[in-house]
Amino acid sequence: MLPFDIEYYRPDTIEEAVKLYRRLRENNQEPVFYGGGTELLTRARLQDVHYDAVIDLKNIPEVRIHGQKGDWLEFGAGLRLTDLADQNLWPLLTATADRIADHTTRGQITLGGNLLSTIPYREISLPFLLMDEAEALIATDNGIERRPMADLTSDSFIKPGEFLVSVRVNGGEAKGVAYRSHKMTRQDWIDYPLVTVAVIKRPDGSIRAAFSGWAGFPFVSSEVNRILSDTSRSPRRRAQQAVSHMPVKALEDLHGRREYREFVTEYTLAQILDELEDD
């Protein structure tokens, strides 16, 4: 239950939603765009966020888009994580989605909600961060803008009043890779990650890895990718090197100490590299 009053709006078009946000702001209200609600409702209950109005985006057709169009695989921001798994359009995305939260909650969390979460993990971003051609379609005052998914964690990726409509990747690229997505936790199947690692092996044999849980944001490192792709070294050696060349220090929190995160990341990477070598 929300301890404060809100207004609820469910616009039918992108334009309506953008205009509504502007109107509410002009009215000195604090609107938020609303996807699955799992984060906005729990944080509001604890009163660590406050808003006056929610703009539920789920009725906008573009936000529900899910399929292949030309070269693109398109995923609406309002898709539930279970929708991704049910259609299984992109198996790597399914593999990552299937380890977020629990099954019932995955039926409520949306793709957009997880990508733009204030909780640091945002694991569903990992497959997109691994692609050369991955872009976000963002509704702005000036219509739909395309922004690279690589900028996801930068402040300019999405500004107040804008919302994520959908994300798309090049289907050929996305499906032309071997992949693994492993979530490692402190102990429990249902938990935040110590580290989630999504790894792809591209047709040219090069390796890319994306990490969540290691730091306060998901990331890809070209230095780490270079190390992982160096097949002159053993998987174990590459994993060791990668861990010692991460662009940021590992977190130290109640899920695990820094050195333990390093240990887990290392053996997970080594195992994945081993497996991908055999693929």
Next chain:
Amino acid sequence: MNIIGTSVPRKEAPNKVTGRARYTNDINVPGTFHAVMVPAHQAHAQIVSIDVDEAKKVPGVKAIITGDDVSILCGDVTEDRPPLAKDKVRYWGEPIALVVARNEAAARRAASLIKGRYKSLPVVNSIADALDKKAPLVHEKNGSYTVATPPVTPKKSSNIADEANVTKGDMDKAWKASDVKVKVHISLPQIDHAAMEPRIAKAEILADGRVLIHASTQAPFEVQKLLAKYFKLNPGQINVTAPLVGGAFGGKAGVQLEVLAYLASKAVDGQMVKIVNTREDDLATSPLGMGLEADIALGASKDGRIQAADMRFFMDIGAYTDSAPRIARAIAAQCTGPYAVANVHTDVYCVYTNHTYTTAWRGFGHMPMTFAVERAMDELAEALKMDPMDLRELNAIRPDDITPTKARLTRSNLGDLPKALTHMRQLIGWNGGRVEAVAEGKVRVQGVAAFWKTSSSPPNAVSGALITMNSDGSVNLSIGAVECGPGTKTTAAQILAEKLRIPLDRVFIHEDVNTQVDPEHWKTVASLSTYMVGRAVLDAANDLITQLMALAAAVLKCSPDDLDYGDEKIFVRDDPSIYLDFKDLALGYKYKEGDSIGGQLMGRGKFMIRHLNLLDQHTGHGRPGPAWTVGVQAVEVEYDQNTHQYRLLKAATVMDAGKVLNPAIASGQVMGGMNMGLGVASREGIFYDTEGRFLNHQFRLYKVMRMGEQPKQYLVEFIETPQVDSAYGARPIGEHAVLAIGAALANALSRAANVSLNTLPITPETIWRERRAH
């Protein structure tokens, strides 16, 4: 009849699968006010001021209470806890104010606007902090508080809230004479009960002065007595109703929200006020289970016989004592585990810290105590190069042995641990504790641990039962024990049905307890309900049978001695064709002519614990409970030597149940207990940061076992050595399956990983860390 020993379903089962079972928060009177606590966000601080001005302006807010408005101190042993923090905050999450409003949203909004201003104090964040010579004091007044229930021995100008000691034999001499000695240091975090129903209380003060309380509680009669005492009321004025409880595990045996609900109602002219814990409140603000540090030293002769046990237990009781002194004495009394040890010296300390205060937790301190003892036992087995199962069998306590507190043991009051050990060898397929390789980098290993426990109940604990008859000859049973899940009410109904020789569906037992209509039952704790209620029910049944016989004898013109009963009839023993139906006697017997005798028949039964005493203050000697329940638990795990991850394959319990009254319910209790104990051992624990802030007060971060994480196989076996003074010989079994299973897991994994795992929870990181330190 054969109702005893039969797997009948819980009486209330149909309601529980249709959503019709009603818990405290499911029954609401329109117009009920809501009270919300404001938690402190400091672990140790002087309260400079509490600003409530903004909160008062929130529409719908009716009253705001702070510690300055309340003069009482609470505590069932030592009265050291203000219901709302006063002058000082002693743990993160301690309530500093209470907002009463027309609705929950208004109360929560207002609560968020209340700001405490504090002067921070150094935080006592661990047992070591608390025992440091220069430690800040959690309670400056320690040693001067009113003691409600002696004995308790606080040490002034220290953080030691209480100390309990037990000595037996000549420890020093025996230690010197021991051939093999082991010492183990144990460290266990505080844990939560995590009952699925958050704690809740409602209070209303009627115009006639009566106080109505509805609460999710294991102790409605304790609520009644303590409220009367705190607020100088007549206990009879206070009517406490306890509906079905959604899990308790000791966490609902204390009295906390009931006091706040009463204060809140008083502040709004006696209106009905409800206070419900959020999950965050339930973890951080309401009491937890204690943490423990322990130093265990065991000395044995070469043949493996334990000669000496020297033990120090330091309980992290958090900021207030609550039941801790009772738990300390329970630990002292059973400190050796279920082993015969001639020479014992044990000290148990209740240590104040700036952590959330603690209360009873399933097993009343025996689970952490057992962990310490059973880890030491495995270390001893290792040092002796002995099979851990053999070591336990060799030292198992037996009838005619005496306990650490010098209570004499009999076959009836102890049961048969050696037999349980023998059965366990079969049940788990005991392999001697060998580490067996199953695949590259993977090993399989078993671990074992044994337990014993008695009630550690007050020597004057009472229980009662009332039976009334309905016009059709069926009966209503009224008892004071609360239904928290273990099937207490069903068991009582089974005992009555068996005794009256009637089908179970002819016994009606209502789900709620109401202190005004139900006979007193001490508390629904200590796994004692079956013993105490069972005896009271038998007493009431005998009373009813006597009355049925007497009335029938008058009508049938014979002596009651000529009569017997069965099939809802009283009949003449040598000629059953001469009989009267229960229904014709239930409300008095009506002759053909219409004149009648007898009136409604009602059975009264009572029971009082006998021959217990408070342990001697100096030697610790005394008798802590009517009987012990003994058993042994084992696990089999598969451990990955590279990642340190492990899988639970089997968990097994063999317990001496005396007599199994309801096999399905009993094995459910045991399986659930093992699951809970394994959860505690493998993932649970409260995290405080360096400032004493409670970090994991949600189920996202306080992890409990979920589906799929339980062992692949649960094995349960009961042996039956009757406790002769209990109804049908049954022993307490409710708590016991949590007691040793965590120790069995630690024993297995310690051997698998070749390190000593003496802290909980055991996560892969714990093992990894120990291996690195090795």
Next chain:
Amino acid sequence: MREFTQPEQVSLTINNEPRTVVAYPGETLLYTLRGDSLGLTGAKPGCENGDCGACTVLVDGVPVKSCLVLTAEVEDHHITTVEGLREAPIQKAFLDHMAFQCGYCTSGFLMLGHALSQHVDRADEGRRTEWLRSNICRCTSYQEIADAVTETCSSLE
């Protein structure tokens, strides 16, 4: 565009019966169901944070944690609560396997089990575990619940 700015009547289909109820725009479905007007207290608040699943109901046949959804979002949808299970096989299985003790988490697990038994891929043990992991039970060993759900799903095949 649906605009819902103050308390108003909302139409829901609950347990196959059309109902209208006055709700606030910020009301969770759990709150609406348990309120005085509907009185469907079978769904339990256990954490109101989406962690425990005691409040699970079905929306159009799919399990939803009713503490994590606004009533406004499920307007005109079909909601099934434990009170709407009428002699469903899962209820009997829970009784037969004693798949509960205190009963507080039971409604949520029943709704998961019921939805699974209606689900096309119900035979898969992995899927059953994955669904049932969404909820917490503190009394049982989970084995009883798993057995009850397995039996229900397999007997319907």
